Amino acid sequence: MQALPLAVMAFLLYLAAASWQGLTLARRVPPRAGLVRSFGALGLLCHLPLAVGLLGRGETLLPGLTTSAVLISGLAVLVLLGVSLFKPVLNVAAGLLPLAGVILLLAVEWPSPEKGAGMTPGIALHALSSALAFALLAIAAVQAVLLGVQNQALRHHHIRGVVQSLPPLTTMERLLFELIWAGMALLTLSIVSGFAFVDDMFAQHLAHKTILSLAAWVIFAILLVSHYWLGWRGMRAVRWTLGGYLVLLLAYFGSKFVIEVLLARP
Template identity: 75%
Template sequence: MQALPLAIMAFVLYLGAASWQGLTLMRRVPPRAALVRMLGLMGLLFHVPVAAKLLGQTPGLLPGLSASAVIVTAVMVFLLLTVSLAKPVLNIAVGLFPLSGVALLIAVGLPSPAGSGGMTPGIALHAISSALAFGVLVIAAMQAVLLGVQNQALRHHHTRGVVQALPPLTTMERLLFELIWAGMILLTLSIVSGFVFLDSMFAQHLAHKTILSLAAWVIFAILLISHHILGWRGMRAVRWTLGGCAVLLIAYFGTKFVLEVLLRG
């Protein structure tokens, strides 16, 4: 089956799930976590074959821009659906699901070079840990956005609407740092496996990604250490989380976009 119909179906299902959860946040409809998860899972079932197809068209050792975007968003959706079974993170679906659907549609429309470059187990470990690290830390960034909205609303004594639908502030902050810790462990594994299994992490096409990934690691490390020692929290934690995620976003996709779209065009 062609990728475009699958991408459209995934987008529609993701949009339906995000819309219901968004209306829940606005207290327009009752919470239906099972419905949101079911629609999200159905969207993921259409999403995964597209990711597999694009990965199979990867000519080099590591996935290109289109494959990376589709794989990473699939990982993020899977992580969110899984974590939501134990933690109150389903509100992140309001932003994550539409983002995944749009990324899927865009990736299907981008040209993909033919060919297949088999990954060694070591490179596969690096690719998987990179996708998981990015996925967890982007979810953390979305959690930070919700935390920032909640923090600002409570600071101005706005206790209705979205704030009422969110978990308590202490729970939101604890979830944020749990996500950052998990993302940091995976990011460390990604960086170490890259140095071990790739020929040169500072080769011409990987230098920017390596330096920016290390910079993001330092940002998140400073945040975690300062939270533990100095008690950083609230809006300061939100800003550092978003800053670290922005650097990681440029590391993962910025250089790929420049090399595969701008320079090739």
């Protein structure tokens, strides 16, 4: 099957899952976790062939903008569906799944960089750990948005609607920091493997990506340490999480967009 029909099918399935979960949050329909996971999993089955096809082209050093976006969004959906079996994080699907679908639709027409000899095992480890770290921290960012909505609603004594559908505030905060810890472990592996296996960051135009990734690591590290020692939580935790993720977003996609699109450099 061609890329566009698969992308459209995945988008519609993701949209169906996200719509039901969004209506559940709004208390318009009863919770149906199995239904949301089923539609999400079917969308992922359409998503994965596109990601595998892009990876199979063997890009020069690291996955380009299109491949990275498709791979990371697919991994984020996979991680979310898996974690939701054990943790109450399925509400994140309302925001994450439509985004993954839109990325697929854009990717089928986006120009790909020139292809080369492919990735070495060390570079593959770096790319995979980077993608998993970004995917987990993407889920954490959406979780932070939900936590922020919940905090603001409770602060203004609004206890109906979305707030009633969310887990207790303490559970939401615990889930957020669990996601950040897991994402930080993978981000650390990504940075260490990058220093170990990337020969010349400046020649490969990766210096800015590394600097921004280190900056994001520092932001998340400060948040985790301050949460443990100083009790940071609530809106402060939300702001630091979103700030760290914004820096990571610039690290992963900002540089690729400039090099591959604005400068038209593979």
